[in-house]
Amino acid sequence: MPFLENAWYMAAWADEIKPGEMLHRKLLNRPIVFFRRSDMQLAALHDLCPHRFVPLHLGRVKGDAIECGYHGLQFDCSGRCVANPHSDTIPSAARVKSYVIEEKDGIAWIWMGEPSLADRTRLPDFSRLHSAPPSAGSRGYLRTGCNYKLIADNVMDLSHADFVHSDSVGGGAFTRARPQVAEHGDEVHITWECKHDSAPPAYDRHMPEPGQPVHFRTVVHWQAPAIMHLDITITPQNDPQSEGLRTDNAHIATPETETTSHYFYWLTRRFCVDDEEINSRRQAIMHNAFSNEDEPMLRAQQQAMETDDLFALKPVLLPSDAGAVRARRKLEQMIRDEQAARRTQTPT
């Protein structure tokens, strides 16, 4: 299935792109090189020199441009060749495709489609996570051996936690919750809520009285292509929800290829915000969960499926799939619409 092109994709954590250095990453099957101009503005170019087709990231940053490591042509952030040491002229064909790239909330967002359609007002909003103090937030990156839609399916059906992460963020409550799904514009929200239940082990230790019954509520906000915000509240059963433990987490997947993805995760919390030890413990738990529990499962799933078209395989769907299925359907419709518009634009 084609990728959605006219969309903001997370390319990197903004601080992965350091002044004077290049970061290179394949997104949607396209090699891209990232760097910063001397004024710190981000730039993203197709990672290929039009002279001899070597990756530009094998070269070096020179002021506001990058120099090809093979024969020294230089390209600025617009992709224009600005230096040719082999001649007094610059061939007009010496250009590299550039991408629209924006820095917001500590994230480098890239627009992979038609530049004139890039709408900065629709950049995803993770300001609530970005405002958390360093001691109440941690971030990670994982390259995963599966299609990005499987990562979205995984996060949209949190009942998997009860089986895959039963020692940490699972425990049975998600499976007992019977989720509710709703659409809000282009977003899909799924809410897992249960009362008089037990808190997952990773949260129970932070309750006033470990083991006490809780009101456990998780809302996942999905937006295309695979950008998810989790808002989790765990409250002792008889307390007002405003006094519960609350965390905001982001799970964002960007396709590398049809069968591999970049997985960015961000965990923040609104309790014990100054406690560095909680921070590092949560980070360790989540890193273990993603790397050693989710990733092998998703990779095995990918290998068995041999396609990114879940519905073609006629899965036996369960009520817990409702959110994941709604998000997949919405994404597929957006891709079909985009493909149809493209066919209309191209004269035949």
Add this chain to the structure above:
Amino acid sequence: MPFLENAWYMAAWADEIKPGEMLHRKLLNRPIVFFRRSDMQLAALHDLCPHRFVPLHLGRVKGDAIECGYHGLQFDCSGRCVANPHSDTIPSAARVKSYVIEEKDGIAWIWMGEPSLADRTRLPDFSRLHSAPPSAGSRGYLRTGCNYKLIADNVMDLSHADFVHSDSVGGGAFTRARPQVAEHGDEVHITWECKHDSAPPAYDRHMPEPGQPVHFRTVVHWQAPAIMHLDITITPQNDPQSEGLRTDNAHIATPETETTSHYFYWLTRRFCVDDEEINSRRQAIMHNAFSNEDEPMLRAQQQAMETDDLFALKPVLLPSDAGAVRARRKLEQMIRDEQAARRTQTPT
């Protein structure tokens, strides 16, 4: 070339499938998961959950069923879904294909074709090997990088031992023997016999007088798909054969894919049956022969052939190929017959 489906294949040594655990193995390109019910009966299921297509072996055994590790659906040995924690009902489509599996002579035999055709009276008979005391038998398993028919060719033409295993079970006698081939029903037998010859090094050390001339006789019984029994007798030249050294060995290959195989070998002997040291020495010799001498040769052969259709390559055949060729022809006829019957059954 398709695989023969209506046949018993060796899936595993029976004790590889332990109570409370799963064994997973790909056979004939199909992923299969094996487990034991609480009454120790074997079960074999297609290793894929029909919900989200993850391998079932990533889950756990729960009583007489296995639970999917991703979202907890449970399947019994018939492949029926017997538990769904996400709903009060079980979707009727939630089923997994099950296979007929039988335990006999310490071997787990699986029927890969139409279950109603599985004929337990035709299960291969390795009772003679199974009756050997533990100190007179050893078994092994090797995953090999070649098609199963190349393993059968290798065992059916034992003259290779004189070149590939010249320090152990070869020595020249096979090549000098000029073998005899005969068919007995669905079996092909090849007999290598030479008199007044020298014993291979691995046997010579056990003769009353090492270096003395012997009568050396090996009969290989082949049955489809690649199940072989070797009956070897080495007798001092003037003694009655009943007083010679006698061994019964099994070499059994089961396709994993078109280009890889499961190779099971079993060595028993009827001399010095209580001598553990002979046992471990023979095991070491054979393990070395299979792993370091046969396997690299067969893997290189496979890579050079690039097909499993030997005859299409127009090999220069020798008299020593007679048994291997007869077995290949018989197997190919059985496969053609099976494919033809299948076409007849399918209305067009």
Add this chain to the structure above:
Amino acid sequence: MPFLENAWYMAAWADEIKPGEMLHRKLLNRPIVFFRRSDMQLAALHDLCPHRFVPLHLGRVKGDAIECGYHGLQFDCSGRCVANPHSDTIPSAARVKSYVIEEKDGIAWIWMGEPSLADRTRLPDFSRLHSAPPSAGSRGYLRTGCNYKLIADNVMDLSHADFVHSDSVGGGAFTRARPQVAEHGDEVHITWECKHDSAPPAYDRHMPEPGQPVHFRTVVHWQAPAIMHLDITITPQNDPQSEGLRTDNAHIATPETETTSHYFYWLTRRFCVDDEEINSRRQAIMHNAFSNEDEPMLRAQQQAMETDDLFALKPVLLPSDAGAVRARRKLEQMIRDEQAARRTQTPT
């Protein structure tokens, strides 16, 4: 693109093929085994036994023949089967293709096409390098992850040294030189010459006064398929050229497959010819340049190009590409001519 077949290719350094041993190497996608007869003459056979299709190099040298390691057939240097231990007769079809192979200047040259067209008078001439004393010459071999034409492109456009090897043999002079290209029969020559310039770091240390301006001249002689001779002279600006530092180097690439190559390099010099230390220092510099600087760049280029047809990708060409482009055009014409002649010869 097909390979040029009627051409001499470097198969190996002659001393890689040792008496009593076999060397095996894939050339132009064909597996070839090399050995020496007892009179030290070289032999080259298709590396595949026509009996069971195992590589002959898994066997052993027996006098003037090689014995297959699987069942013992023997083949002489003409490819004729000369021993069959399984029968009193030798099947007439038991033959292996043999190749014309010649030893000259310490190099084993093989003719990959029609044997009757092999013209020994056109063997490449590296006698000038072969006459250098051992202390003034060093040789190397590298298997590279790219098509052989990319290696020729690399050597024909030495301006890459200023960017890829700036610490050793580059430094800027090549890029400033503005090269001249000429054809001499089937050869392409490219000359990089600059006066009043600085010597590359690897040469500057050997000048009478390091840092002084020099006259730097490099002539690269290319012949098909990818055989290159570099003649480099560096002279203090006001001295006669005959008193400069002079080196003769060979860079020879032979295709292994469409995407991998054998790279042979040979460095000789005509200054300080008895200084072993200079020799080992030059060898270390060049080994590092090829392995750690050129090879990763060429491999990345190959992966990005996904074809061996440079012109199909519409590269933005620069004046410094002139020699490489001329050589590619000439080679492509030779291949087209050869393919056309082949079609004429084959009756339809």
